[in-house]
Amino acid sequence: MTKKLDSFSSEDLMVKTAEEDEFAFEILVRRHQTSVLNLVYRYVGNKTKAKDLAQEVFIRVWRAAKRYEPKAKFTTWIYRITANLCLNELKSVKGKKLVQLESEHEDRQKTNFETHPNASRSPEDLLLAKERSRQVSEALQSLPENQRMALILKRYDNLSYDEIAKIMECSVSAVESLLVRAKRNLQEKLNFFKE
Amino acid sequence: MKCSQVQKRLSAFQDGELKPQEGERVNDHLESCSACRERYAEMEKVWQTLGDFKEILPEPEFYGQLVKKINYSDETRIPVRFSWFFQIFSSPWATATLLIAGILVGTFLGNILAKSDLFPFQQNQPAYSRAASEVFSLKVFDPIPPGTLADKYMRMASY
Numbered sequence: 001m002t003k004k005l006d007s008f009s010s011e012d013l014m015v016k017t018a019e020e021d022e023f024a025f026e027i028l029v030r031r032h033q034t035s036v037l038n039l040v041y042r043y044v045g046n047k048t049k050a051k052d053l054a055q056e057v058f059i060r061v062w063r064a065a066k067r068y069e070p071k072a073k074f075t076t077w078i079y080r081i082t083a084n085l086c087l088n089e090l091k092s093v094k095g096k097k098l099v100q101l102e103s104e105h106e107d108r109q110k111t112n113f114e115t116h117p118n119a120s121r122s123p124e125d126l127l128l129a130k131e132r133s134r135q136v137s138e139a140l141q142s143l144p145e146n147q148r149m150a151l152i153l154k155r156y157d158n159l160s161y162d163e164i165a166k167i168m169e170c171s172v173s174a175v176e177s178l179l180v181r182a183k184r185n186l187q188e189k190l191n192f193f194k195e
Numbered sequence: 196m197k198c199s200q201v202q203k204r205l206s207a208f209q210d211g212e213l214k215p216q217e218g219e220r221v222n223d224h225l226e227s228c229s230a231c232r233e234r235y236a237e238m239e240k241v242w243q244t245l246g247d248f249k250e251i252l253p254e255p256e257f258y259g260q261l262v263k264k265i266n267y268s269d270e271t272r273i274p275v276r277f278s279w280f281f282q283i284f285s286s287p288w289a290t291a292t293l294l295i296a297g298i299l300v301g302t303f304l305g306n307i308l309a310k311s312d313l314f315p316f317q318q319n320q321p322a323y324s325r326a327a328s329e330v331f332s333l334k335v336f337d338p339i340p341p342g343t344l345a346d347k348y349m350r351m352a353s354y
Binding site: 030033037054059132140179 | 258
């Protein structure tokens with residue numbers, strides 16, 4: 001049953017999910033969990049919070065399955081849910097101090113997430129890579145919300161301006177403008193990487 | 196193309212979002228202009244640096260935890276068969292109507308109770324002192340409670 005469903009498109013799996021087919025939902029989650037988790041993680045900069053929000057995205061997918069229209073591309077639809085959740089999450093913590101980035105060491109103590117293993121690298125290289133990752137994350141977190149979302153969708157998910165516009169519910173020219181500003185801001189913030 | 200025009204389109208060029216003709220013109224300009232080429236190289240460097248923010252993998256128990264959350268939230272949610280009731284009474288007007296209806300029904304039931312002989316002091320008055328009866332009696336809610344100055348005035352006026 002599961003093997004047969006594996007060959008289904010996400011849109012078809014969603015139709016099955018609307019019929020409360022739990023196998024279809026499981027395949028759908030396993031297929032998209034990494035991309036959703038990383039979109040949230042790069043946006044909020046905190047692994048524990050990212051996991052909770054990513055699960056919240058899939059809870060919404062489960063509940064909204066009956067309202068889903070197969071004419072909409074599934075990835076656009078789920079990214080729109082994710083983007084809205086991220087933006088609302090930030091609104092809810094506005095006024096409070098934003099979540100501080102946890103160091104990789106602290107993070108590993110709290111969760112069991114794994115980054116991609118790379119056995120060929122020396123401990124020094126790994127440490128340096130983690131530090132660079134943290135600095136890039138900090139630079140991303142310092143961007144205004146919409147610029148950050150547009151940039152993550154372009155850089156890490158390689159989506160077109162048109163898709164980003166649909167996800168963020170704005171015009172293509174607005175996306176272009178957001179990306180120009182985001183890149184300019186990052187250029188200033190990541191100046192120290194120039195050697 | 197002028198440098199200022201090219202620099203405005205560099206971001207879209209980098210993202211592969213320019214139409215082929217415009218893309219070629221920007222490319223030609225970059226080959227001939229070292230200032231714009233340098234600017235583009237910096238943009239590329241930042242883009243590559245962003246690649247240092249590594250992807251994370253979900254925990255193996257991600258799906259299991261998700262199912263638990265869904266089951267828990269389904270248990271605590273309003274059953275679907277009653278959801279129509281909460282949908283109807285979600286608007287402020289419907290809530291106000293419900294509140295007014297509640298007040299009217301409460302008043303009606305209160306009057307029935309006041310008129311019926313449900314209270315022990317009304318059935319066996321001598322067992323209670325006059326003061327206690329007055330305190331407990333629902334007659335204190337009358338517009339002119341007996342024994343008050345207003346009651347005496349009304350009696351005088353009725354002669």
